[in-house]
Amino acid sequence: MISQVVRTFLLSFVISSVFCHDINTYNADYGVYVGELSSPESDISGQVFVVNATTLQIFNLTFSPTQQDLYFWLDTKETPTKEGVKAHTYEYGITPLGSFPEDNDRVVVHVPEKNRIDDFKSFSIYSFKTDKNYASLVLPEALKIPKSVALTTEFSGKRYSLRSGPLYVIDRRTIKVYGFTFEGNKAPKTYFYAGRGASVSYSSGVKVAIRGKDEKEISEISENYRGGKDIILELPENYDIFHIDWISVYCYKYRVNFGSVLVPTDDTLANLPPYVPSFKRNSDEKSMTRGVLKGSAERRNFTFQLGDIEHIKNYNVLLTTRTDKLIAFLLQGNLRSPKYVWHVNSVMTPDLYLMRNVTYNFNVEGGREKMIPEFYNPLYIGDDENGGYNELSENEIERVTVHSPGPIESNTGPLCLWMHNKDKSANEPDTFLDCDGWPEDVHSFAFTPNETTPSVLYYNSGNNFNMGGRIFIVDELPEDIADSAEVPYNREKWHTLALSRQRADKVNGGKATLAAVFLIILTIMIA
Template identity: 40%
Template sequence: MIRLKHIAFVFLISIWRATTQTINEMNEEYGVYLGEFTGPNVQGKVYVVNETTLQILNFTYNDPSRETYFWLDDESQPTEKGVKIPTREYGPAPIGQYENQHAILNLPGFHKVHRFKSFSLYSKKQLPIAVIPIPSDIQPPKSHIIGEELAGIRYNTASGPIQIIDRKTIKIFAFRFEGNKAPDGVFIVGNGSTVELGKSRKVPIRGKDTENNVESMTEKYDGSRDIILDLPTGIDVYNIDWLAVYCIKFRVNYANVWIKDIPTTIPPHVAPFEPLNLSVPGKWDKAVIIGETNHTNLTFQLGDPGQTKGYSALRSQYPGDYVWYVNGYMAPDIYMKRGVTYNLIVEGGKDRAQLTFNNPLYLSEDPHGAFDRLTDEEKAHIRIASQPKAGVAGRMCSWSHDEGDSNEDAFGSFLEFRNHLKLKCENPSESQAILTFTPSANTSNILYYHSMNNFNMGGMIYIVDDLPAHLNSSPEIPYKYEDWVHSEDNFHSYTSFAQAVNYSSYIYSFCILLLLRFL
């Protein structure tokens, strides 16, 4: 039986230590304590999880208007030469509001925490908001290689080194197991001096199993790849004695290693990133556009991102003021076929005085966009797939609602919401811009469409050899400005006519009643 009392005791101790932490002290539950953000608009305790990860507990920040970033610097005070840390919630964009949240920050590139002198909330326009010094002798938690490898005589069960990544994550290098021949086989962990099924818990393989559904390995593992194991709830590396590959059907231990002498400086476990708003009740359906040979013209306009049911739920990103509407739909998935030429008609504005309305369209492999607002270091890691590299900008057309009408979550679907919006084009006579794109055999399987100047506006493009037969494009809806204005004029003409007919009928009925009264 797993030592549950030990787990409860460690948990209570970790809470007590978190409230009495000293700078540069290791906390098994959270990491090395770095310091605390304090101020009228910011609060939170900062811990070093490992040499490339920070976490902030109970983080609150409520002044997002200042274009603020998480920042590392070689100096004791932040400078423009420092390193911006992207966030899971906002990507490389300025951070928005946080309210008593758990923020996890992964350092970009090959940066390591111990190489910097300060960590801060930094606004280029209004200087540092809060700064925490990084001790020169800081020692971030580190992973650990155990002294054994899997080595069994049945079904070629073996491995390379076994790494304890953090308290709940184990990596097995070069795993070998003939699952295609074995009667069954799963990973289990447990306590005691012998491997016994009755004292064990099944362990899921990341990407294959879930904690509640661990299935037998049925494929052949030939040592050409590594696997990662996620220990189940209530278990970490400090309260197990062994890890085994085990046949449950015949109660056979194929191979095992002993988990012992684990250093106390193993990194704490931080939950894998979960996309935002996946559980939003009634979130709108995501639209799909299939780029068939008769469907190669795509019009990109600006549009309202909606509230909790809108872009943030569809794309798991926090948007800015506008997002891309493609052929009238909010940030749809687009399928393009290799070898087919597509015309992307751009109506996102080119106002150089207001970046919100200056949106050159481009395609790239990163999910957040705003290439022109990235640092040189960030740009070096991004490949732009379309030409020209600077994107293409055209007249500005946008879908928006009347001022003061903001209860967007009241709409049951995107189409209901879209039908409530009005399409407006500044200078309708101004010419559109066209970005021509032909995906080739060398084009990545997944691209994203973006604005050069604004983060989190777009969606995904799937590049395929054959368009999916099981999917259909979302229904055609009016989106071209001239057609939409014409349909609106017809609607208003019909409404005026209907009102006139109703009024005439009322007068006619009134006259008949009046005549009858005097007969």
Template identity: 20%
Template sequence: MLLLLMYSIVWSIPRAEGQFEEENKEYMGLYIGSLNSYHHQVSGEVFAVDDSTILLKDFVYDGNGKDTFFWAGSSNRPGSKGFIVPDNNGKTNVLDKYYNEEFTLKLPSNKRIQELKWFSVFDISSQSNFGDVYIPSDFDPPGYQSLSKLEAGYSVKSDQVLVMDSKTIKIPAFTYDGTGGEVFFFAGEGPQPSSRGFIVPDELGYLAPLGVYDNKDVILQLPGTQTVFLIDWLALYDKANEKYIAYIIIPQDLNVPPSLVDVMEHRTGLPNCVMLHKNLMVAWESFPPQLTIQLSGFIQDDEYMAFGISGRQGENAMIGGDVALVYMDEFLGHVEDYNLTAKSVCLGERDKRGACSDEVLGGINNHQLHSASKENGVTALTYRTTFSNLGDPGDHEIPETGETSVIWAIGRISERAHRVKEPSFHHSYTKMHTTIDFGRKEPYSTCFPFTSDRKEVTAPWVIPAIFDPNRRTFNASLGPAGGRRGYSGRTGLPANSLAWYIEGYMIPELYLRRGLTYTFKIEGGNNPQSAEFYHPFIITDEPVGGYSRLTVEQKENVRVLAGLEFSWRGLPTKKTAGRLCQWSHRRDRDKRRDDEFNTFESFRNSLEFQCDEGDPGVLQVSPNLTWPDTVYYHSYTTPYMGYKINIVDNFRERPSFASAQGILPTLLLVLLATVIHL
């Protein structure tokens, strides 16, 4: 009996190990089989990603066939009755050599895997089958799987939840009133939600408590290496009170496509790490008075990461903040010490307001770069700083014990001069009050691997030009820059927080005729003491703007065509500024969700329009023969706010810049803006 028990235990060990290996094996899709090898060393494993996509893993072919293709068909065996499957580049070329490669193949249009009986590597000229795999007759390809609804009384409701792939869950028509407290998307193992689960980043990648949702389609990506095969439930979970509000069960063995996003492990080499966002982590090690910090992120080549001390302890406050700005300039890493005195770019060495480096403000750079790297899609920069401010009044001291309120941001880096970089407005930033104990003794980590974003196409909004032979007056006010679909998507340039709105819509292309006089009514703010809302209107021959920030040498290369008058010494003496009129987000709107609007019209209709007391500034513009064919309208104080003006000799030919569908909403918007100003 004892011998039998020992045999049973020994026999079960490899089975348990095999089961463990199977659970931890990367999910590639539904396994079809291994290629049967007949000639030219063909081998590999074949998976179905979905009903029209095949994945080949460890594929080998020596490339010596004469007229060889990927070939598929529905006859009993591989032969002349079949069709070419385009290769991993989408081409129908003769196959090259492959050695242990992994890639996907997309079937031609209207072809489905379940209609096939076989897939092969086939030489058409010799009618030779070099390797094949047969597809079962009852084959059911991976696809979206519908689950139950996520609902709890009147506060939470949705349509049926969809599992889109092994890492992606969609909650259609999701509604939540935002009153549940510290509520997160939460997932984990077990029969029902518990505190042993983990936070699932929201649809924007944030790890912050949820706000209000109103009938919104929400797509969630499980963090790090997590997949739907490793969780039993998805919930709305109140962490503070350790209770769930609503949840759904995730069935085992879901037949869903594999996720095609990249999972990027990153080891910081430091004992402490906090995940600030799906795409940003901060790690640190302290040996007072020295503090070593590493910022790591899944960011673009032209983006920066910023991290530092909040402007007010106990709050999430950008204004007054003291941050380190890190970025890569090609292969060279940079860390710079910045003070945030206003929600604008730095207005220059004279004005010294906005997001300015300590060196511009007369202080010192208290950060020393230690290392910089960009590997496997992750940018990491490590720098050393101190807990004290080293006598620089612009720097905040960091307590050696206890929690410190911190802020962070990710945005696009812009070039102020040749190889002189500065931050533009951030697209991701601190959403909640976040604290870190930099002097903690025990190692601490909430970090998980980075994952790439789903391949979603975010097209810029269509904003048709103003081409009106009868128009002589334009109203210019301010409004939000609109995320990736707004200013930056339209111009390809970094964005500021604000942009010019002409006749009620964002940075339209204008058409003016030489020999005519036009009137611009300027409502961009006339208080020079405001770093954020003082924007005299100018027209120049360069596309960036912010003339007041330029050096003397840079100004010599810019032609100012309208908006400024100069003294005999070349100094600006008169600027065209007027009261502040602004399109702004309503209090219940989250500005980080601007990209979710499919059209500019729907985005603009979500804003509210308000004007200060006073009169607009008035600028008379008369283009003449000396003007270039293309000029630009700008803010005098701030770059990246305006766009293009086309100077024409006549209006006989209408440019093909918009369809009739785009023109009608624009005309309605112009009429609406005119009524508002009246």
């Protein structure tokens, strides 16, 4: 606890020293300072820096959301308007903002795809439903954006076919090596190595991690790289490109430099983006394996119902996050996950494989009660991964193509909910289905993909984010992927249950009427 307090204090002290600089000035550790995110009407505050053309980071953010409809917002006007766009975070994606973990030393914010930070004039925390600005700043004109740098140097050596394309310095601690070629399966105990000095030496260097390979510890290069693969190097903590003179492919066992590149000593790297730590998944967190349902001749009907996911550990949502020109797909479990997700034919958020020029029926049983947002889920098929069509801004809606027929609001039906069977006996399934309303009220629509339908679509809720899954449109169904097992349910049982509920409602309604008459008579007699 004490160490955390000390860490927070030291960070605040260091950050505060940055603000002696003017707006639109570069700091190698944090980026280009663009101002204080603040408002006289709220207690929101935070210091905002530009990391690169598509990323911001906020330090010392004080933010306690008072409502459900707040977003980081970018606008082409100096004050936020409904014509602006959402900027997303790792923690919440494009969903409304919630509280951020106290141990976060920064909040990283990403500009939407196909945009750059200098396309906008303001950055804010904004509610587009109420058109209210909760905190904002005006971005400076002629914004100085930190830039990654391409080097002309390449790896080249006489042993083990070592060579590469040029190196690309992404930020202070991250270097991309294009077209890396090296017979790592033959070389003895070899690592990427970086250090200081006029020449490569064992005593002045340190091992360098390969992203995606050395997440836990740095291991030797053992793969046969044939040039068709780019790799990304991450310098260790307390090292950066400004404090090394060379990067080597180095034989640790015999202390031999197989080939190296020199780091420029001029001002080539003067305005590099700062290093932003990547978010790590918990070591005990496991990725969710999605089910699969194929639209075969025996399966032309897909029924969409809700499922309670609270009993499922480490539920993960697939998001896309763009940093500079890199696309990173993040699986993570600390997003604002929905309480319910779509269960299709009883399978939780499966991948669907549908054939072109074949008609499928989609039955919707996700609730139509607008007063309870969790139970109002119009189904739609579109090219947007995250769903929540009714919650999107005008700018976001323009980017979405809906492929399901009719208005989205029309695709609602009675509520059916898959529940976890906590008190099940040995021969009972883990889940059971509970339905409200009448099975005759189920809404259905037909969907026929054709030659012009995109190969990947998504099914989602029009009212809630992150509830759906993928639809793969194919010419032939894959034979090497197995279907998931469905849990059978009895629709006649649902109808019987609906009748019994109707009778109970009539009886209870009659009792309530008699009680009301009795109270009225009693009131008159007392008067």
